[in-house]
Structures are given as structure tokens and as C-alpha cells.
Amino acid sequence: MSASDTSFQFSGRHAAGAERVQPLDLIFIEALTGQTVIGIHASELHHPQPLVIDVYAGLPRVRACDTDRIADTIDYGVVRERLHRLLAEHRLQLLEAFAEAVADILLDEFHAHWVRVKIVKPRKFDDVAAVGVLIERERQAGGRKATLPWGGAPALQLIGAGMVPGKT
DSSP states (O other): OOTTOTTOOOOOBOTTSOBOSSOEEEEEEEEEEEEEOOOSSGGGSSSOEEEEEEEEEEEESOTHHHHOOGGGSOOHHHHHHHHHHHHHHOOOOOHHHHHHHHHHIIIIISOOSEEEEEEEEETSSTTOSEEEEEEEEEBOTTSOBOOOTTOSHHHHHHHHTTOOTTOO
16 A cells, blocks of 8 residues: 555454444554565575565554644654564564564554554566555454454465365
């Protein structure tokens, strides 16, 4: 999602499909670009390649609207620094796992209530502009992250390998 993407709309739905009780204010970073080693092919495992990251983090009625204090919201400058640290330190292979790590950071460290994370490998192939993943996660009541009913990342790994969970 870029600043020119006018089709972006917040879905306003829980992972389970129920309507939200209250609207969220969104803090976002678009097109953060960094270099990292990530992938499953031998050609990807020894040299950094570019990733482009978009993140949207939702909070119910941010207090900073009233107080005008950065301490009352998510500081996107600090989020940016944290994402650059993740790019430098992670040992993940799949974009799905990397996106999940970004979502966990926003939910756990920055206390977002909802996140949308898009991770892109630009020009991975000569005939496509980009490949990547887009995930949404939400905090459940009690501060825990909502999980998908079918298990999330492990199931995505099976699907990526050509296997569909539950089919024989």
C-alpha cells in the first residue's frame, strides 16, 4: 500500500468476522525499505536483498488527540528503528514468519489493538513488480493476540508446499 493507493480501507472486522465495538485510529509506516537475508533458496541465503514493509497499527481513540503528547500514542520513529533492528537480527526464512514477527512487535511492544503488515520482495522475478505477504492480526480481550482458527503460520507453510490441511 502506498500513499497513492486510494483503495485502502480499514476492514473493521475481527479475525473471527464480528464487528468492532469502537473505531480505531491508525498509525502507519509505508514503504520502509531495508536489506536482509531471507528466503528458502540457496541464492537468497548468503546475500541481503531488499524488503519493503508497510505497517498499519490501530488504537482505540488515541489519547494524543487530546494531550498532544507523543507518549500517548505509538511513536512511528521508534517503530521504524525497531523494524530496522528486526531486519538486522532475525533468522527467519519465510516472509510469512517475518510478517508475523512484525505483527507481534506492534501488538506486544507497542500495544496496538490491530495491525496490518505487508512485506514485499520487490523485483524478485524479472516478470513481476513484487511478491509478498499481507497479514492482519488483532489483540483479543485480556491483551492476547487473536489467532486464526486453523493455526496460522504452520498451515500457510503446508499450503506453500502444495499441501492443503484437512485434505487427503
